[in-house]
Amino acid sequence: MDKIKLIIAREYLTRVKKKSFIIMTILGPILMAALMIAPVYFSTISSGEKTVGIVDESGFFTAGFKNTNSIKFKTLNLEIDDAKKNYNQLGVDLILYIPQPSYTFPHHVILFSSKQPGMNVESYIRTSINNDLRQLRLKKEGIAPEIIEKIKSSIDVNTVKLKEDGTEEEQMAARDLILGLVAGIAIYFFIFMYGAMVMRGVIEEKTNRIIEVLVSSVKPFQLMMGKIVGVALVGLTQFLLWVVLTLTLVTGAQYAFKDQLTQLQQDNIQTVIQTMSANNPTEMTFENSAALEALNAISTINFPVIIGGFLFYFLFGYLLYSALFAAIGSAVDNETDTQQFMLPLTVPLILSIMLAQNIASDPDGPLSFWLSTIPFTSPIAMMIRIPFGVPMWQLALSMTLVILGFFAATWFAAKIYRTGILMYGKKPTYKEIWKWFRH
């Protein structure tokens, strides 16, 4: 037992002290924080204001566009040909051309620009025109503007799950999907990154020819488990440091850019309100309710189950696969020879990521059930299901099977490992590895 502790300590310390670990640990959160902060930051600095000149031949819309912070509208009392000719002198970035409709209302409009107008401008104009058109059509049918305002609605569908004990639980599919996917992908990366680290460690001991010195002091099994546990601790350390550092950075950045952020939020709300059509007090309350709902969505997440499940599958998924990665490492002399043996390990992992959408769209269906029960796919598949709520017995079954799978994989890997580490020279075939296992 003391020896295995020594091995774990060495595996852990040599990796944690490496420059690449320190760099990755610092760079990771900076990258992640940058991903979160950069869009906010750029939208505040590059609020490249665009002026849109309107040439409206239909005569319906001239008053229909509201200026926003980034888009200003300006009616051009020009023919479209003149406007196009004088594009450079007009001082506008875009020309919105609404042609004379052939039948009552226009079916299409054209944006002229020397540059790409950008998604924002396009979609704002589209929404704006559509809203106006709808109102115009309704008005034309003789419906009073008050009624038009009244029938504006935005309905929310809330799904509530009736539990067997009679309680109710609100379901939020989008939130659950995002949570599950993020957790599943994190597990996927963790298994690959650190599984490969175990494999490289085994290969290193073989190529450095230190393995026989080591197994004359400790059992091959101790050596293998020590490495797997040591690397797991490296992974957990890095993960923890990333979470802490990312949170610190994001909080710090939020504090530093506080003014811009509040400004931006106001802009967003304003944009939405304008899009939804103007000056309507009911829209404000809708905005508020959306914000409330988002808060509600976060507060109703079943954190203990999700975090517990994540840590469990994170750990056992890694343990199951890393034992097999260690077996691969023991069978070969260098990393290039690992390719053919990696395939059976990568297929189930990639499959569960590829089928993530299908699992999320039918979390209680047979595909989801089987993928989340088979130990090779369950760490990812079950993690996608957990936020949607999984029956206790299925969760218990899946967890038991992962643990059993881990023991089976370790037993299988240890048999290959203890023979493989002493084999040098030629690249083994699957048949030979099977013989080592049977021996």
Add this chain to the structure above:
Amino acid sequence: MDLLVAQQINKKFENHQALTDINLTIPEGSIYGLLGPNGAGKTTFIRIINQILGQDSGSIYIGGELLHPKHIKMIGYLPEERGLYKKMKVGEQAIYLAMLKGLSRSEAFQQLKHWFEKFEIGNWWDRKVEELSKGMQQKVQFIVTILHKPKLLIFDEPFSGFDPINANLLKSEIINLRDKGATIIFSTHNMSSVEEICDRIALINQSKVILEGKVAEIKNNHRTNLYQIEYQPESLSFDSSFPNKFQVIERKETLMGKQLTVRIEKEQNTTELLEYVMNHARLLQFQEVVPSMNDIFIKTVNNSSNNTKNGQN
């Protein structure tokens, strides 16, 4: 007392018999040579002693006790495929390997200080292994092998890759350790490198022990009764009047004069030959042709394979 006794050890790999009914007894405080060509089964036998492999049948006793994991710390093993973690610092790594053998950190540190100074590699304590020359790495490997003062030391092909200076250092240290009470097993296919320091040897060929015993006895049993005389003839009648009872095997011209290889049967006397030579020539050199372990090995292998062939016929 016998430190290690192996009884009827058998080991089979896939379709290859590695060891067949190996019986060996290694006395305490001796230097024991396991000799044989590559692939004879030496390394397999050593790995069984080190409990890296298990035997299919038979038993091994160390100090009278059946081989057990607790014996690991009384064995020091320098394998043929040996190396160190390249990216780790020398001292740190030596301490780690010593602790795996059961030494405490402080014990390991003290011992290492002593040996590092003795082998003049003290300055390299904080350097990475990859910065060391091959000779220095070998010194580190040797130190790590003997650091926990094992009762049984096993060296598999110890001199392969060593330069002559390091090889001599190693030899004298090994004899030192033997004098302090350690038992040493050498395994090598390079027989001339160890025959002078081994007390006993076992010749292994194709999974079997074909010859075992004290080096002196084996050599005595394989005497050829051949003698070489080198001389400068002083009379022309040297060859013509050479006594007939001595069977001349070979005549050769050398740089200094002439050389004769003569067979003298046991019952005969070498003095008669010497007297004749001294009367007829100036004697430069006279020596018995002693077979090398290599010659003995080849002869024994040939005999044993002839025997099996005859047996089959």
